[in-house]
Amino acid sequence: MPDPSSLVKPSMNPSVKPSINLVDPALYSHGDPFEQWRWLRAHDPVHWHEPSELPGFWSLTRYHDIRTAYRDAEAFSSAQGILLRPAEHGADPGGGRTLALTDAPRHKQLRGLVDGWFAVRSVRALEAEMRDIARGVVDRALESGSCDFVADVAARVPLYVICKMMGVPESDWEYLYDLTSQAFAAGDPATRRFAHLNILGYFETLAAEKADEPGDDLVSVLATAELDGEPLSADDVILNCDNLLVGGTENTRIAASGGMLTFLERPEQWAALREDPSLLPSAVEEVLRWTSTATHIMRTATRPTEIHGRRIEAGDRVVFWLPSANRDETVFEDPDVFDVRRTPNRHLSLGFGEHFCLGSMLAKVELRLLYAELLERGVHVEQDGEAKLLDSIVVNGPQTLPVRLKAA
Ligand code: HEM
Numbered sequence: 001m002p003d004p005s006s007l008v009k010p011s012m013n014p015s016v017k018p019s020i021n022l023v024d025p026a027l028y029s030h031g032d033p034f035e036q037w038r039w040l041r042a043h044d045p046v047h048w049h050e051p052s053e054l055p056g057f058w059s060l061t062r063y064h065d066i067r068t069a070y071r072d073a074e075a076f077s078s079a080q081g082i083l084l085r086p087a088e089h090g091a092d093p094g095g096g097r098t099l100a101l102t103d104a105p106r107h108k109q110l111r112g113l114v115d116g117w118f119a120v121r122s123v124r125a126l127e128a129e130m131r132d133i134a135r136g137v138v139d140r141a142l143e144s145g146s147c148d149f150v151a152d153v154a155a156r157v158p159l160y161v162i163c164k165m166m167g168v169p170e171s172d173w174e175y176l177y178d179l180t181s182q183a184f185a186a187g188d189p190a191t192r193r194f195a196h197l198n199i200l201g202y203f204e205t206l207a208a209e210k211a212d213e214p215g216d217d218l219v220s221v222l223a224t225a226e227l228d229g230e231p232l233s234a235d236d237v238i239l240n241c242d243n244l245l246v247g248g249t250e251n252t253r254i255a256a257s258g259g260m261l262t263f264l265e266r267p268e269q270w271a272a273l274r275e276d277p278s279l280l281p282s283a284v285e286e287v288l289r290w291t292s293t294a295t296h297i298m299r300t301a302t303r304p305t306e307i308h309g310r311r312i313e314a315g316d317r318v319v320f321w322l323p324s325a326n327r328d329e330t331v332f333e334d335p336d337v338f339d340v341r342r343t344p345n346r347h348l349s350l351g352f353g354e355h356f357c358l359g360s361m362l363a364k365v366e367l368r369l370l371y372a373e374l375l376e377r378g379v380h381v382e383q384d385g386e387a388k389l390l391d392s393i394v395v396n397g398p399q400t401l402p403v404r405l406k407a408a
Pocket of ligand 1: 078082099100101111158162243244245247248249251252255288292293294297348349350351352354355356357358359360362363
């Protein structure tokens with residue numbers, strides 16, 4: 001998305017109504033969604049979006065409204081899906097089965113199986129290995145000189161880390177890297193679907209092996225788990241593996257590269273980090289707020305509710321626009337300024353409430369280690385062509401970011 005600080009003044013005026021269409025993917029690659037969000041926050045915070053090829057839905061754009069809805073997971077269910085999808089695609093296959101797409105009590109049980117793996121202590125124990133992974137990735141990028149920061153740097157760190165945690169043999173990491181790259185790539189939907197089916201197939205085989213011979217890894221945990229005295233079905237195991245792999249890679253890859261692009265556009269912010277590395281934790285929070293890569297998250301109302309006088313009926317879809325919440329002028333001072341020193345910074349980029357991102361700690365450490373690797377080694381990163389932004393209403397940020405890396 002273009003940097004709002006570079007936009008001409010008239011579009012910043014929230015009293016001029018822009019035409020509202022938040023479901024056009026091109027808006028996120030070539031347009032300015034912030035203009036629409038700014039207007040909606042000021043004038044129509046509970047906006048009804050008419051059906052298109054997508055079903056109709058309510059849009060929440062204010063920080064506090066989104067937090068309040070997030071807090072009430074009973075009234076706002078995840079089990080019918082958390083992303084808008086065309087009616088013709090039918091129900092989400094993970095609905096009621098995966099961690100992200102279940103409600104209490106099933107959600108709590110599933111989360112209890114895996115959350116220890118993502119706790120502070122566990123992530124800390126992995127830190128040395130994660131640093132080695134980040135170092136190896138930067139070494140390779142330095143050797144080639146010119147590369148795509150998204151594919152060659154940002155994508156590899158989280159993918160290798162989650163593969164390691166899931167017990168994927170190292171010899172298969174590149175195979176899964178290729179499949180996830182194809183599954184997330186813009187372009188031919190058939191190629192994407194085929195890659196995704198291959199990911200599911202891969203985990204079907206791996207989970208069967210781990211069920212027979214469990215190891216100390218996440219796939220073994222899921223493959224041998226029992227809930228209410230019943231093992232998880234083979235499909236539930238595979239879909240939850242997929243949820244972990246996709247959750248563990250897609251957003252981190254885009255946030256790391258969106259952050260790098262932001263630093264390239266604001267060299268003084270990168271220089272501030274180089275001078276004072278103790279700013280890295282607050283810089284990572286600001287990268288998360290600024291990039292806000294999960295564009296929307298959906299819930300389905302389970303009972304009638306009223307927000308700002310608008311009546312939401314049971315069964316209605318309610319969409320939270322997280323980048324809008326993260327630029328809410330009633331919460332953040334100078335919300336359209338990127339500031340590595342920003343504090344407090346209670347952004348909603350990782351969600352909120354019961355479904356708060358399972359991998360939040362992991363993602364923050366991955367971002368910190370990757371940027372630290374570049375900063376500590378004095379690697380010079382230079383943009384080497386125009387960044388291409390993703391054409392998607394689900395995730396936003398760079399699809400490609402050509403750079404040249406030079407050792408100090
Ligand atoms: C910058 C990186 C990341 C961002 C921006 C991000 C964003 C989010 C958001 C917004 C949610 C909430 C979804 C909802 O409200 O329904 C979420 C949930 C989740 N995230 Fe992340 N995520 C990131 C990294 C990760 C990583 C590294 C993992 C590792 C496995 C992960 C795994 C998950 C899972 C499994 C859930 C579902 C949790 C639940 O429903 O209980 N995420 N993430």
